[in-house]
Amino acid sequence: MKSGYWLFILTICLSGSGIAASFAQEYDILHPPLGTEGIYDPENPGIEYLQQPSEALSLLPSSPTGNYVDWVKAMDDSLIEPRASIYGDQIMRAISMDVIMQQTGSMPYVRFPHYDHSLILSCTNCHTAIFLPKKDANPVNMYTILKGEFCGVCHGKVSFPLTDCFRCHSSVRDKRVLDE
Amino acid sequence: MKYITHSLVILLSFLIWAGTAHAVEKTSGQSRLPVTESMVNQKFIFIGNLIKRSKTFKNIEAHGDEDVFEDIANVKALYKKAELSVQQGDYEVANNLLNEIVKLVTSITRKESKVTNDQTNSLRYYNERKATIIALMKTFDEITTNEQTANESLEPRRRMVDDFLNQAKSNITNGEVDGAIVNVDKAYDVAIRITIEVRDGITLIRELNFETAKDEYLYEIDRNDSHYFLLDITVKEKKPSAKMLLSIQKLREESDGMRADADNEAKSGNYEAATDILNKSTKNLIRAIRMGGNFIPG
Known part of the structure; x- marks a missing residue:
């Protein structure tokens, strides 16, 4: 009788956690339901047939800003595999080349990872329309970025926002450490 | 105590039922919108706007060839039929007819815009790719000269980039945009491969030095x-x-x-x-x- 009782309680707990999960999904604060985020029309009868953001995004690694998803980690963990082309007939050639920018005032240096970018972008997306592939040819600074140039073409619009400072300012200032 | 246990059992059973019902409702989901009077009426107005007032459709009517005119006549005939079905309250039929119109208008639009869009996009693509390759190769040449990293395996492939680019340029001169795209893509692929070979795993440092x-x-x-x-x-x-x-x-x-x-x-x-x-x-x-x-x- 006693073991039956505990089995029953366990069943209840599992069911309860299911309800809690459904509730969390329905009222997800990070990924608000469609129609409450000011983009979709909540009156549109078709809205309930669309996938809720929480259903897809809450399964991916989290990030403190933007749409709260760390897309690079999601790719690293093979949780998402972006296609190289619409028909999947091309391959991405990623280059592992970091650029450390030291003109950062009091902030940590900026580490620009070519690898993370070239996994999802073609070289042509940035070179030469946004960046010249040449040393010291691109006067990048926060002022120009905030105006929507250089990194600001994407970051703050479709990529993580500019207030997530330490995602870019991620390199220690001691050059000796960098050289090691 | 017995009553408390029974009450708990009833409450917990309800929770199980509610949880299961919610989960079923969440996962079952219908594949399409139910056809209702308000939905069909709304759709009827939207599609009316599309084929009577939209700029796209007016452009198609102004520039279309004979095939397109036949399709346009079909669209208008289908719309009249849909109108009749709406008036008769036959929303299922009206909905199907309206869906047919959307498909037809989409195919006409694609047919009409394909030629001009393809040419414009291809030329833009060609120019952007070419600019990327030229810039990458200029830097590549500087790197291999300054750092003396050129080797026997790189040099022939570096020449291949120029060969493909020259072929692409002559394609453009002869009006063969598709051929130019193929060649510029080949040049791009080789350019990226050799760039990766000389730069992969490297960290570049932009230093902070002021001259004045x-x-x-x-x-x-x-x-x-x-x-x-x-x-x-x-x-x-x-x-x-x-x-x-x-x-x-x-x-x-x-x-x-x-x-x-x-x-x-x-x-x-x-x-x-x-x-x-x-x-x-x-x-x-x-x-x-x-x-x-x-x-x-x-």
Whole structure:
């Protein structure tokens, strides 16, 4: 009788956690339901047939800003595999080349990872329309970025926002450490 | 005790049922919208706008060839039938007819716009790719010359890039845009491969060296400007309290004053003094940004 009782309680707990999960999904604060985020029309009868953001995004690694998803980690963990082309007939050639920018005032240096970018972008997306592939040819600074140039073409619009400072300012200032 | 246990059993059974029902409702989902009177009426109006008032459809009517005219006549006939079905309350039939119209209009639009769009997009693609390749190869040549990293395996492939680019250029001259795309893609692929070979795994460092005091001052101006920007964004995003906003405003005004002093020093040619004052102004802004709820070092 006693073991039956505990089995029953366990069943209840599992069911309860299911309800809690459904509730969390329905009222997800990070990924608000469609129609409450000011983009979709909540009156549109078709809205309930669309996938809720929480259903897809809450399964991916989290990030403190933007749409709260760390897309690079999601790719690293093979949780998402972006296609190289619409028909999947091309391959991405990623280059592992970091650029450390030291003109950062009091902030940590900026580490620009070519690898993370070239996994999802073609070289042509940035070179030469946004960046010249040449040393010291691109006067990048926060002022120009905030105006929507250089990194600001994407970051703050479709990529993580500019207030997530330490995602870019991620390199220690001691050059000796960098050289090691 | 017995009653409590029974009550608990009933309550918990309900929770199980509710949880299961909710889960089933969540996962079952219908594949398409139910056809209702309001939905069909709404759709009827939208599609009416599409084929009577939209600029796209007017363009198609103005520039279409004979095939397209036949399709346009079909679209209009289908719309009349849909109208009749709506009037008769036969919403299922009307919905199907309206869906047919959307498919037909989509195919006409694609047929009509394919030629011009393809050409414009291909040329743009060709030009952008070509610019990328030329810039990458210019840097590649500098790297291999300066760092003496050229080797027997790289040189023939470097020449291949130029060969493919030349073929692409002659394709363009002969009006063969598709051929040009194929060749520029080949050039791009080889260019990327050899660039990766000389640069993969490397870290480049952009150092902070100022040739003159004026250069440093100009750098500080940018830094000061960007902190003003950052402060505005922080206040907008973090929405600090009214009390905090007052303190932020005070710091901002102090920074404004220092910035004006720095400008005056710079006008007199005292760039070192101007840089020092600007530094203080920026430090003030950093404090304001932190007050706004965004921690940055400095």
